[in-house]
Amino acid sequence: MNDPLQAYLADARSRQLAELMDWLRIPSISALPAHREDVHRAATWLADHLRQIGLEHVSVIPSDTHPLVRADWLHAGPDKPTVLIYGHFDVQPVDPLEEWETPPFEPTIKAGPHGEDLYARGASDDKGQIFIHVKAVEALLATTGRLPVNVKFIVEGEEEYGGRTIQEYVTRHVDELAADVALISDSHMLTPNQPAILYGLRGMWSAQVTVTGPAHDLHSGSYGGAIHNANQALCELLAALHDRHGHITVPGFYEQVRDLSPEERAALAQVPYGEAEILAETGAPALYGEPEFTVVERIGARPTLEINGMWGGFTGDGFKTVIPAQAHAKISCRLVPHQDPDRIEALVTDYLKRLAPPTIQVEVRTYHKYQPFLTPPDLPAMRAAARACRRTFGTDPVFMLEGGGIPIVSVFQEELQLPVVLLGFGLPDDNLHAPNEKFHLPNFYRGIATSIALLEELAAA
Ligand SMILES: [Zn+2]
Missing domain, CATH: 3.30.70.360 (Alpha-Beta Plaits)
Incomplete structure (x- = not known):
């Protein structure tokens, strides 16, 4: 990363955070009819913001449920890859409200053991994470006037409510959404300093x-x-x-x-998660499940x-x-x-x-x-993501299988024939879908730097 860009990012921090907090104040709960207008407001807020930072063809696409937002910047040249960036601006309901230590739609910064955390519904899932890529694109356009790759954004408003609209939209707009790789940040890292890339979802x-x-x-x-x-x-x-x-x-x-190869089992054995961690997190008295598989294998590969x-x-x-x-x-x-x-x-x-x-x-x-999802960790786009992590976190990412699912991933893979890079910046204790959702702010800023590095690495790949 060059010096003007570094200086820009250092300078922009408090403004970027203030903008994210503004967006988080909109209670865009897709599952509750009473918040339908709020979901629409969150879409309009994002579209206005994307226009302001220099993206083109920005539109709020209505549906009979919740809208989508799309935008692009396609001037990197035909020899450069096109990256489709996905995220969602709707959030989960907040009940039980009385268990929130600060109001869910009044974003609050608190000191945590590893740095500051931002508490709000949607902070990590997924407004904070998609905003990382928005701010990366903004920083590149502001300092260089261009992007190293062509970029398309498609951001949905009902991921927490079935995601039907985007699935239908993707199926009907295969040409419009054509790209070389999809990038999704709607998952988590292992610890604040250990980046992780997912290569499989259940x-x-x-x-x-x-x-x-x-x-x-x-x-x-x-x-x-x-x-x-x-x-x-x-x-x-x-x-x-x-x-x-x-x-x-x-x-x-x-x-x-699918059978796990000895190599893959050896790689999964490197993931620092096992019996002690899962028992501490869950409070269960003992482990359950297929004895011939490790905890990580039981959750991801079985x-x-x-x-x-x-x-x-x-x-x-x-x-x-x-x-x-x-x-x-x-x-x-x-x-x-x-x-x-x-x-x-x-x-x-x-x-x-x-x-x-x-x-x-x-x-x-x-x-x-x-459908379940699997992508080879040695694809060029996955290797580019690993290099980007190394540049900003100073350490190689671990490649993990995630036990949960992100339904849009297999739609991108099957309808658009895209490799999908799942690079998350949340943490396991972010309280997704629960009271006191938070986002670890050091990883918001490092996420922006990683996203910039990834767009650069994809241009060179
Ligand atoms: Zn999410």
């Missing part, structure tokens, strides 16, 4: 399971012992989905799961089947000796490459129906599906 299949026995609830004195209890039948079905060691017993469930909720029968105060006619469960599978959510849906549904005794009926209704 996919998802989720469903509601309903067990139906008799036509209506029954008196357990009159019928107990002769009619199968729907709650019991549901427990029996769900209990049969795992063995004692945490393996999923659905036939064919693991068929498409699929799961979780029971997220169960209900049925009488659960109120007092007592009612009922045989419930129906029992329900929400179940979900985190899927790994190369599992296909459609195939998993069929396998689990068939298995539950086959397991069901003649005393009950079982119905499985799919709620949500998206």
Whole structure:
């Protein structure tokens, strides 16, 4: 990075922070209809800002739910790559409000153990992280009048609300969004000084399971012992989905799961996270899961089947000796490459129906599906990101598999045929989706420098 740029960034810090705080004051909660106008205001705020710093073709694209913002700068030349930068300006709801130490939409700076933290809903997920790239582009345009690569921004307003609008938009605007690489900062590093790049994300299949026995609830004195209890039948079905060691017993469930090579297992063993860390974070009394895999492998490289909720029968105060006619469960599978959510849906549904005794009926209704994601860590764009991290953090990033999902990633990969670089600047304790969300400010500034370095490295790659 050259000296005028360094000087510019040093000078701009307090203004950049003040701007981010302004944006964070807009309560753009996409899941709550009462905040629909606020989501729109956050979009307009961003669009105005992108225009001010010199981006072109800036527009707020309306939809029947929440808008998208897009913008570009395409003057680096046809021999330079085009980088598609994605983020989201909507945020999660804030309840329980009473657990926030400072109001969620009054951004507050507090001293933390490793430097200052900015507390606000959306600080880390994802306004603060997408703003890193906005400020990187601003700094380059302000000091050099140009960017080293062509840049397109596509920023959505309903990531926390299903993200349907952007998925449809991408599918219908493949040419407009054409690029050479996508860049997403909506994830976290391991520690304040240890950058991380994700090369895999888990996919998802989720469903509601309903067990139906008799036509209506029954008196357990009159019928107990002769009619199968729907709650019991549901427990029996769900209990049969795992063995004692945490393996999923659905036939064919693991068929498409990619084997880890000895090299990849060795690399994952370098990730400084294990039994002690996970037990401390969760407060669980002991570790669970497939004994032949490490904690990092279980979370990133292995699929799961979780029971997220169960209900049925009488659960109120007092007592009612009922045989419930129906029992329900929400179940979900985190899927790994190369599992296909459609195939998993069929396998689990068939298995539950086959397991069901003649005393009950079982119905499985799919709620949500998206593909897992995997990208080779040795792609040129991934290596460029690693060099950018080394330049600003002074250390090599670790390459990690993330247990969660970012549905847009596989849409970019499949519809736009793009490699996707997932370079996050949050921290594991940022309290995403929880009270007291924060963003570590030293990594906001280092993130801006890393983004600049990455655009430079991509131009040279
Ligand atoms: Zn996010």
